[in-house]
Amino acid sequence: MKEGLVSFKGINGGIYIHVKGGEYSSILEELERKLLESLDFFKGAKIAGIKGDSISREEKKELLNIMKYKYDLNVTEDFKEDPLDRPNMFEGIVEGMTKFIHNTIRSGQVIEYDGNIVVIGDVNPGALVRAKGNIVILGRLKGVAHAGCDGNTKALVAAYDLRPTQLRIGNIISRRPDENMDTTGLPEVAKVHDNEVVIEPYLPRK
């Protein structure tokens, strides 16, 4: 096993854990071993965060959670900069800030807004629409739509013709089936039910 993946550095704010490359499992193993070697010391200290480019945000979060809950350490880093964990997530999906776009969104274009987005036009394949709130397309949605992008899984995506390459609501990702998609030809709404994106007809009853 490789050694020296994990090192500790004390800075005035607390202890930073530096991670160098390597597989996540070996990083975790080494971290746990080193923590256990001097657990009392770590219990008295503040863990200010994890540094290192080779591990992903999710993995950092997992490591911090392990330290926080398994070893009961004082972890001060919160993932404020992570849009999916922001405590003050956008709530205005019933009534709130909305951006209107009167244009076709083409491949390579990105529309982002800290509220709801209404597109009067089509969203072509290769385009990305990302909103903290709902996304409503008065046209064809064939690109990627990400509603509730700061973690709001109650956000919805509605379109006159809902055939997206990929749909993301909150942190849930669903993709278009590989076979040809049967559509009703009617407007549809995508919502999250039981951690899955579900597509429903636009009108509850007709």
Place this chain on the structure above:
Amino acid sequence: MVMGRAIVITSGKGGVGKTTATANIGTGLAMSGYKVVVVDTDIGLRNLDVVMGLENRIVYDIVDVVEGNCRLKQGLIKDKRFDGLYLLPAAQTKDKTAITPEQMIELVAKLKEEFDFIIIDSPAGIEQGFKNSIAGADEAYIVTTPEVSAVRDADRVIGLLEAHGIKNPKLIINRIRYDMVKRGDMMNVEDIIDILAIDLLGIIPDDEAIVISTNKGEPVIAEEKPLSAKAFRNICSRILGNEVELLDLDVNEGKFSKLLKILFSK
């Protein structure tokens, strides 16, 4: 440890079939049991994902990997049909300056540890995107069509590759129409090789099946019948070091008419 082979597929001119060739060669090598990754370096105009039918699976792309927004493994998309085949897609919302040749060298070096073949799809042109695509490559395959303009660009690119230290690029001639060559209306294979003076890797006939399979997002090579699929299988076989004869593209002359000819020529 045996390192993988990094091969760039390039042409200079656009629309000659680089992406189609990348998808088919990648798929073909994976069908032969090798671990293959196809890398799209055409940032801003990505297509390889569409041709492979994997567009709906993209979450991270090459720029995310290079910038460290995700791990390399998270950026790799597993093919829907063949084990051992992976795609590293280009970013669509950035441009060619989003990565540097140095980053490409590092990326390809990492991929070589994991894969037997790294097939890099180059963008058209000879600017930054092209430079990125060839940066980490050990070998180069040039795709051209039997047109003076495409051959001229291929010649330019061969020169650039040599200046960059990639010696002995191999040639793929795409979209040959046997009937036109026979009439003398199209450059033939010998003419093109005469101009470019490099080794021929294979010839691909102009084939409707390619259009159909491209639109379906399933590379043609996996199909049994089309002549173009056979041509790509031969190319893969040659890449693996086998000697395979060039395909007989004379499609109009079926076995029956050949038989007639033999009978009546006496």
